[in-house]
Amino acid sequence: xxxxxxxxxxxxxxxxxxxxxxxxxxxxxxxxxxxxxxxxxxxxxxxxxxxxxxxxxxxxxxxxxxxxxxxxxxxxxxxxxxxxxxxxxxxxxxxxxxxxxxxxxxxxxxxxxxxxxxxxxxxxxxxxxxxxxxxxxxxxxxxxxxxxxxxxxxxxxxxxxxxxxxxxxxxxxxxxxxxxxxxxxxxxxxxxxxxxxxxxxxxxxxxxxxxxxxxxxxxxxxxxxxxxxxxxxxxxxxxxxxxxxxxxxxxxxxxxxxxxxxxxxxxxxxxxxxxxxxxxxxxxxxxxxxxxxxxxxxxxxxxxxxxxxxxxxxxxxxxxxxxxxxxxxxxxxxxxxxxxxxxxxxxxxxxxxxxxxxxxxxxxxxxxxxxxxxxxxxxxxxxxxxxxxxxxxxxxxxxxxxxxxxxxxxxxxxxxxxxxxxxxxxxxxxxxxxxxxxxxxxxxxxxxxxxxxxxxxxxxxxxxxxxxxxxxxxxxxxxxxxxxxxxxxxxxxxxxxxxxxxxxxxxxxxxxxxxxxxxxxxxxxxxxxxxxxxxxxxxxxxxxxxxxxxxxxxxxxxxxxxxxxxxxxxxxxxxxxxxxxxxxxxxxxxxxxxxxxxxxxxxx
Numbered sequence: 295x296x297x298x299x300x301x302x303x304x305x306x307x308x309x310x311x312x313x314x315x316x317x318x319x320x321x322x323x324x325x326x327x328x329x330x331x332x333x334x335x336x337x338x339x340x341x342x343x344x345x346x347x348x349x350x351x352x353x354x355x356x357x358x359x360x361x362x363x364x365x366x367x368x369x370x371x372x373x374x375x376x377x378x379x380x381x382x383x384x385x386x387x388x389x390x391x392x393x394x395x396x397x398x399x400x401x402x403x404x405x406x407x408x409x410x411x412x413x414x415x416x417x418x419x420x421x422x423x424x425x426x427x428x429x430x431x432x433x434x435x436x437x438x439x440x441x442x443x444x445x446x447x448x449x450x451x452x453x454x455x456x457x458x459x460x461x462x463x464x465x466x467x468x469x470x471x472x473x474x475x476x477x478x479x480x481x482x483x484x485x486x487x488x489x490x491x492x493x494x495x496x497x498x499x500x501x502x503x504x505x506x507x508x509x510x511x512x513x514x515x516x517x518x519x520x521x522x523x524x525x526x527x528x529x530x531x532x533x534x535x536x537x538x539x540x541x542x543x544x545x546x547x548x549x550x551x552x553x554x555x556x557x558x559x560x561x562x563x564x565x566x567x568x569x570x571x572x573x574x575x576x577x578x579x580x581x582x583x584x585x586x587x588x589x590x591x592x593x594x595x596x597x598x599x600x601x602x603x604x605x606x607x608x609x610x611x612x613x614x615x616x617x618x619x620x621x622x623x624x625x626x627x628x629x630x631x632x633x634x635x636x637x638x639x640x641x642x643x644x645x646x647x648x649x650x651x652x653x654x655x656x657x658x659x660x661x662x663x664x665x666x667x668x669x670x671x672x673x674x675x676x677x678x679x680x681x682x683x684x685x686x687x688x689x690x691x692x693x694x695x696x697x698x699x700x701x702x703x704x705x706x707x708x709x710x711x712x713x714x715x716x717x718x719x720x721x722x723x724x725x726x727x728x729x730x731x732x733x734x735x736x737x738x739x740x741x742x743x744x745x746x747x748x749x750x751x752x753x754x755x756x757x758x759x760x761x762x763x764x765x766x767x768x769x770x771x772x773x774x775x776x777x778x779x780x781x782x783x784x785x786x787x788x789x790x791x792x793x794x795x796x797x798x799x800x801x802x803x804x805x806x807x808x809x810x811x812x813x814x815x816x817x818x819x820x821x822x823x824x825x826x827x828x829x830x831x832x833x834x835x836x837x838x839x840x841x842x843x844x845x846x847x848x849x850x851x852x853x854x855x856x857x858x859x860x861x862x863x864x865x866x867x868x869x870x871x872x873x874x875x876x877x878x879x880x881x882x883x884x885x886x887x888x889x890x891x892x893x894x895x896x897x898x
Contacts, residue, residue: 329708365728413675421761427465449500465616476572489631494599573630603689618691626663658713698743784840838892
């Protein structure tokens, strides 16, 4: 059966062997391959069932002349095997004998043959050059001001963009994911485990900046002001959402709310989750439909989020930011959340993605997030991926793709198995990158791929060839071909990168450089002639020497904060995603003026 299973697995992009982080080949156990294939609806449990499944998939592929989706780059052509009509996005069409012309416009089109209709995407070969500037990698919830309710909000983000540009010559703000969690208690703390990647997190609304609040009667405005929670030592998401929900319910105008099909599904999920809990897979089959008013409420809240996100972008542009606001895209969504509720067939809902065992995690990692099925992406013209990208880019000047290697392959862990017993499932990286390039180009957006950790070299190389930035972190930039693995001077880093000192998952600079890596860093400063008062100041001076398009520091590093935002692998041992900045936003800018001095003026 081994050869049969290998051929069947290959047909679905399921790896039967792979190279681990030590460059050693690992053969995936047969039962793991069988369990992963089952997530595609394929029975490979016996030799006979595997033979039938392979015959079926080969018959299906032989029956169609073209794949369900074709992604080309600008000026490329394609042999269609016969005559067809190309229906262009602008409504016009052209007949072709066999080969697509190499002059098709960028965009989403359709190829219609005698027996197939195929989605056609024509993407740019490369994105425009990224302006050279500096800025912040920001955990927005941590940036509290005197007017925000217990956590930083969209109005605070607008203030940070405006003042960073006008006072500090910053040109970019990378903000943590602001996609929607399930708004049930306890509210999900991690911004990387949203219920939806297509809609926004209402906890970031500034209620008192909405038109509805400003137009309300004095009594209502006072009732809402009285709901404001006190600032706590740690951010209390449950208390903040309770207060904002009550305030929004007082302001909700009712009546007809404009919704499309996507928003209606999301708002329906939200209304049902309030009654039945956050995981739709556990809801009763005989549940009643939610009240139309409650669905309308959640749709209206998303309209408010959209307005305030747009206000952020306008503030960044009006202040003259060279790039603007880059939003972070998590690698997945909650398995029982709004996105899987709306579109369950495109997910392998019972699978969790993660990482195989390596030096960082001997047992591997499971992230509790279900992957898209690569076959369903192609069959739907990459609609789910398009929807997610468009929802983020609608209010962004750039997008950071978390775990960008997932566009090539993801580590699938079948149900009931530990992270070590999984395998890679491959995606059509050329198609995924083409879709990303097209959507980013049309939005005028920068793309940054997070390629840290164990990543195949083709990932970094291909991203940069597409005009997309990859990631460089000072802690990890070491020369592994030299004895002792010394730190690489930032002046020698690749220009096609977004550089930073640290990340949200690592110790802050004040903590990291106080540890065993401190002497290494002292040697790098000595080598580069940096005479700083301390290592944190020296890190900022060195970062300024990097030729990278974007160089970012975090408010935590600039302030000398010792508490890191998130400690991976912990749940209650560390207050992940709950630590506010040690100073209010009003005091932040004077405090960081001196330490950011080396970074200022990079775009001039």
